[in-house]
Amino acid sequence: MSNITIFHNPECGTSRNTLEMIRNSGNEPTIIYYLDTPPSHDELVKLIADIGITVQALLRKNVEPYEQLGLAGGQFTDEQLITFMLQHPILINRPIVVTPMGTRLCRPSEVVLDILPEPQKRAFSKEDGEKVVDNAGKRLI
Numbered sequence: 001m002s003n004i005t006i007f008h009n010p011e012c013g014t015s016r017n018t019l020e021m022i023r024n025s026g027n028e029p030t031i032i033y034y035l036d037t038p039p040s041h042d043e044l045v046k047l048i049a050d051i052g053i054t055v056q057a058l059l060r061k062n063v064e065p066y067e068q069l070g071l072a073g074g075q076f077t078d079e080q081l082i083t084f085m086l087q088h089p090i091l092i093n094r095p096i097v098v099t100p101m102g103t104r105l106c107r108p109s110e111v112v113l114d115i116l117p118e119p120q121k122r123a124f125s126k127e128d129g130e131k132v133v134d135n136a137g138k139r140l141i
Contacts, residue, residue, distance in 0.1 A: 007095055015094050021116070024124045024133070044082055047103060058085070099116060
């Protein structure tokens with residue numbers, strides 16, 4: 001059983017890279033496909049608090065519901081924004097990773113390296129070819 005959880009969107013390169021860095025540390029995380037299974041209200045509030053960011057910082061802005069709902073104006077309360085995120089999970093920025101060492105919004109994907117309990121096992125490059133970890137498992141960026 002894994003002690004690492006990723007809120008994952010397989011359509012997102014950043015999310016895929018983050019998942020592969022978790023696996024490169026020798027861990028198979030619990031994968032929550034949050035678009036299909038969004039967190040509950042209480043889970044989302046806890047994730048935001050554990051990450052240590054504002055609700056607005058977790059709000060994904062470059063998706064259709066953001067424009068349709070008029071979320072750019074700043075007129076909504078945190079509670080209203082959370083409600084919108086739960087109604088439209090695509091508004092939740094990702095990937096979010098939870099480990100015994102902390103919870104992070106892993107943007108960029110290498111942020112996950114700060115909270116993985118085990119080091120990288122081998123070299124790792126992102127899908128775009130950017131090298132993140134060398135052959136000795138040392139972080140490059």
